[in-house]
Amino acid sequence: MHPEIEKRYLAFAQSKKLRQTSQRDAIVEEVFRTDEHFNAEELMDRMKKTGIHPSRATVYRTLSLLTEANLLKEIDLGDELTTYDPNFLDRPSHNHLVCVDCSKVIEFEDDHLETLNECLSKRLGFQAVSQTLRIEACCDKLRLQGRCENLIAARLSGKKLKKRR
Amino acid sequence: MHPEIEKRYLAFAQSKKLRQTSQRDAIVEEVFRTDEHFNAEELMDRMKKTGIHPSRATVYRTLSLLTEANLLKEIDLGDELTTYDPNFLDRPSHNHLVCVDCSKVIEFEDDHLETLNECLSKRLGFQAVSQTLRIEACCDKLRLQGRCENLIAARLSGKKLKKRR
DNA sequence: GTTATTGCAAATGATTTGCACAAGG
DNA sequence: CCTTGTGCAAATCATTTGCAATAAC
Numbered sequence: 001m002h003p004e005i006e007k008r009y010l011a012f013a014q015s016k017k018l019r020q021t022s023q024r025d026a027i028v029e030e031v032f033r034t035d036e037h038f039n040a041e042e043l044m045d046r047m048k049k050t051g052i053h054p055s056r057a058t059v060y061r062t063l064s065l066l067t068e069a070n071l072l073k074e075i076d077l078g079d080e081l082t083t084y085d086p087n088f089l090d091r092p093s094h095n096h097l098v099c100v101d102c103s104k105v106i107e108f109e110d111d112h113l114e115t116l117n118e119c120l121s122k123r124l125g126f127q128a129v130s131q132t133l134r135i136e137a138c139c140d141k142l143r144l145q146g147r148c149e150n151l152i153a154a155r156l157s158g159k160k161l162k163k164r165r
Numbered sequence: 166m167h168p169e170i171e172k173r174y175l176a177f178a179q180s181k182k183l184r185q186t187s188q189r190d191a192i193v194e195e196v197f198r199t200d201e202h203f204n205a206e207e208l209m210d211r212m213k214k215t216g217i218h219p220s221r222a223t224v225y226r227t228l229s230l231l232t233e234a235n236l237l238k239e240i241d242l243g244d245e246l247t248t249y250d251p252n253f254l255d256r257p258s259h260n261h262l263v264c265v266d267c268s269k270v271i272e273f274e275d276d277h278l279e280t281l282n283e284c285l286s287k288r289l290g291f292q293a294v295s296q297t298l299r300i301e302a303c304c305d306k307l308r309l310q311g312r313c314e315n316l317i318a319a320r321l322s323g324k325k326l327k328k329r330r
Numbered sequence: 331g332t333t334a335t336t337g338c339a340a341a342t343g344a345t346t347t348g349c350a351c352a353a354g355g
Numbered sequence: 356c357c358t359t360g361t362g363c364a365a366a367t368c369a370t371t372t373g374c375a376a377t378a379a380c
Contacts, residue, residue: 054336340372
């Protein structure tokens with residue numbers, strides 16, 4: 001876990017007078033163990049492997065806390081459930097490209113976007129607070145070469161692919 | 166109703182061999198009577214005023230059809246329910262700015278955004294299919310003048326404001 | 331001890347679906 | 356007729372919540 005995350009979490013916990021519990025500690029630990037996106041169900045599965053089995057309610061409650069602490073961000077990847085993104089501390093203004101074929105998610109940053117956002121908001125008479133850009137696209141590989149390892153991997157792992165809207 | 170919409174709807178209905186029913190006709194009519202965004206519940210309310218009272222199921226089924234026909238687009242305005250936008254025929258690539266104070270939604274178009282999208286996708290090795298940009302912002306009026314008629318109107322109408330994430 | 335936290339099961343709320351009946355072509 | 360569409364009520368599914376038991380501090 002990134003030391004900055006830990007520091008901020010501790011500060012948050014202190015300010016909210018949160019008690020230290022094994023369940024919550026384990027969840028926070030697991031959430032920030034990698035930089036992967038996840039949903040609540042996937043986190044439940046990951047928790048099982050750690051040996052600590054917090055209830056679904058506790059998982060959801062902890063995710064809310066981390067979101068409130070601005071350590072986690074709820075994002076919408078175009079499916080019906082909430083995805084959590086633990087990478088906004090490192091890259092505060094990144095956005096997401098989702099492959100319509102394999103559901104692979106790619107994070108990207110672009111300075112133009114920030115500028116654009118500022119201009120736009122100003123033009124419309126607003127102060128920008130946050131922006132969310134989601135690009136749906138299909139990968140050149142699949143289109144040009146007829147195969148894409150992400151798609152193959154997704155199918156093998158039984159990952160449920162996004163239904164096309 | 167925009168004649169182009171009607172034309173496309175008829176073509177779609179024909180291609181799918183849809184039967185003509187009073188309920189569906191009335192829903193389609195009402196959906197495209199104005200250019201306002203709406204959610205399923207609001208549409209139900211609007212339908213009541215037309216004298217035709219289709220069931221919730223029929224409303225949802227018709228919304229799905231119109232979405233499939235590309236006459237309506239499901240958008241995410243940051244709350245928990247699906248919003249439908251009937252304005253994508255006129256302005257195929259517009260996006261949305263949502264006021265964090267009054268939940269007012271402003272549609273905007275920007276050529277830079279299209280260009281940016283192309284460049285980005287290309288840079289990442291993808292072919293852009295669609296983009297969704299949502300900007301959350303607070304209006305200058307409320308900030309500078311301490312009041313904003315949208316907020317007042319929203320409160321008066323009992324409109325439920327977005328919960329801040 | 332006092333108060334926060336947990337786990338369970340039940341509640342919620344938007345959307346979907348199975349099915350019997352009604353209506354379009 | 357034959358098949359599609361409708362309405363109802365029940366089902367879904369992610370997420371939230373009430374409450375009694377448990378654990379922090």
